[in-house]
Amino acid sequence: MNIPFNKPFIGTQELKYIEASLQNSRLSGDGEFTKRCHQWLEEQYGFPKTFLTTSCTHALEMAALLTEIQPGDEVIMPSYTFVSTANAFMLRGAKIVFADSQSDHPNIDVSLIERHITPKTKVIIPVHYAGVGCDMDALNSIAKKNNIWVVEDAAQAIHATYKGKALGSLGDLGCFSFHDTKNIICGEGGFISINRPEVRKRGEILREKGTNRAAFYRGEIDKYGWVDVGSSYLPSDVLAAFLLAQLEAAELIQEERMKRWQYYYTALSTLEKRGELSLPLIPAEAKHNAHVFYLVLPNGEKRDALMYYLRERGIQAPFHYLALHQSMYFKNYYKGPALPNSVKFTDCLIRLPLFVELSTEQQDRVIQEIYNFFG
Numbered sequence: 001m002n003i004p005f006n007k008p009f010i011g012t013q014e015l016k017y018i019e020a021s022l023q024n025s026r027l028s029g030d031g032e033f034t035k036r037c038h039q040w041l042e043e044q045y046g047f048p049k050t051f052l053t054t055s056c057t058h059a060l061e062m063a064a065l066l067t068e069i070q071p072g073d074e075v076i077m078p079s080y081t082f083v084s085t086a087n088a089f090m091l092r093g094a095k096i097v098f099a100d101s102q103s104d105h106p107n108i109d110v111s112l113i114e115r116h117i118t119p120k121t122k123v124i125i126p127v128h129y130a131g132v133g134c135d136m137d138a139l140n141s142i143a144k145k146n147n148i149w150v151v152e153d154a155a156q157a158i159h160a161t162y163k164g165k166a167l168g169s170l171g172d173l174g175c176f177s178f179h180d181t182k183n184i185i186c187g188e189g190g191f192i193s194i195n196r197p198e199v200r201k202r203g204e205i206l207r208e209k210g211t212n213r214a215a216f217y218r219g220e221i222d223k224y225g226w227v228d229v230g231s232s233y234l235p236s237d238v239l240a241a242f243l244l245a246q247l248e249a250a251e252l253i254q255e256e257r258m259k260r261w262q263y264y265y266t267a268l269s270t271l272e273k274r275g276e277l278s279l280p281l282i283p284a285e286a287k288h289n290a291h292v293f294y295l296v297l298p299n300g301e302k303r304d305a306l307m308y309y310l311r312e313r314g315i316q317a318p319f320h321y322l323a324l325h326q327s328m329y330f331k332n333y334y335k336g337p338a339l340p341n342s343v344k345f346t347d348c349l350i351r352l353p354l355f356v357e358l359s360t361e362q363q364d365r366v367i368q369e370i371y372n373f374f375g
Helices: 014-023 032-045 056-066 081-089 108-114 137-144 197-206 213-217 238-250 251-271 300-312 340-348 360-373
Strands: 050-053 074-078 096-100 119-122 149-155 173-176 189-194 295-297 349-351
Touching: 014 032, 014 238, 032 189, 032 238, 050 056, 050 074, 056 081, 056 173, 056 197, 074 081, 081 096, 096 108, 108 137, 108 197, 119 300, 137 238, 189 197, 197 213, 197 251, 213 340, 213 349, 238 251, 295 340, 300 340, 300 349, 300 360
Parallel strands: 074 096, 074 119, 119 149, 149 173
Antiparallel strands: 050 189, 173 189, 295 349
């Protein structure tokens, strides 16, 4: 019996809503189901204004436009993140400045950020790894003092909070993913939360290819045209129909994922006490969303050995990011300090299977094989 790393959850309403969307005369973006998704996200999580996008990558690209990144502007972010975090801003000419992770968590070490700030620093991007919130109070304080934008990369963080507030609502902008590896999915998709009132109207224009077409459809103007730069960031309303069904099942999805996350944590705690590995750290102020259950091994050799051991027994348990400052593309550009914690998580972190339909029997098998590995 093979155990996959991920299996997308599909509930009972997705096909019904897709069929309903096909009955509508408008299948392109910003139809009925898109609007219902926007309303749901804003009401449930308190986001001031949301726009669905075709991916979190495109949400980040919108953020780079909204923050008016110019060639030479500097953007601080963790090296231990997905390439989209950097790419979206590099496309506008930004210089990427990598900061190290915490020693005990893959999130950016906020205490290191100020040493990277220069007069050219325009944006700080905290990445909420595994749906665990960064220290947003300290980070926002630094940003406010230095007049710097905060763009939350909350790709993994839907339904997670920091001090009771939804991740993605704490910075100036928040960017989320609905890729089918995430908790809430639509295959490919995402959204941006625009928390600064003064750029909400521009956000609407940017995602409509730089036009004021949305205002035209609302009857606010008698014709629309090209008024700004932009691109086509709107997902089909058919995708939004699928997504709405997922959003309405969010509590069920989260409850089931959290059960499985906690089952792993309880069962594997003995190995942490023995010093064989480290389990995920969850700060008191952060309520996570059970997006990832990961282990950190003492070194890369041990991590790789465990990964291959599980693979040989039909269990998919992959590593995660390769630190971007060491990547094939960027390593020749990188001139900054050593980032030992980013390297540690690159070398030592492994993720266990976690999805709604993962059975207790399957989890017990994963757990038993891990114990077998450690003897």
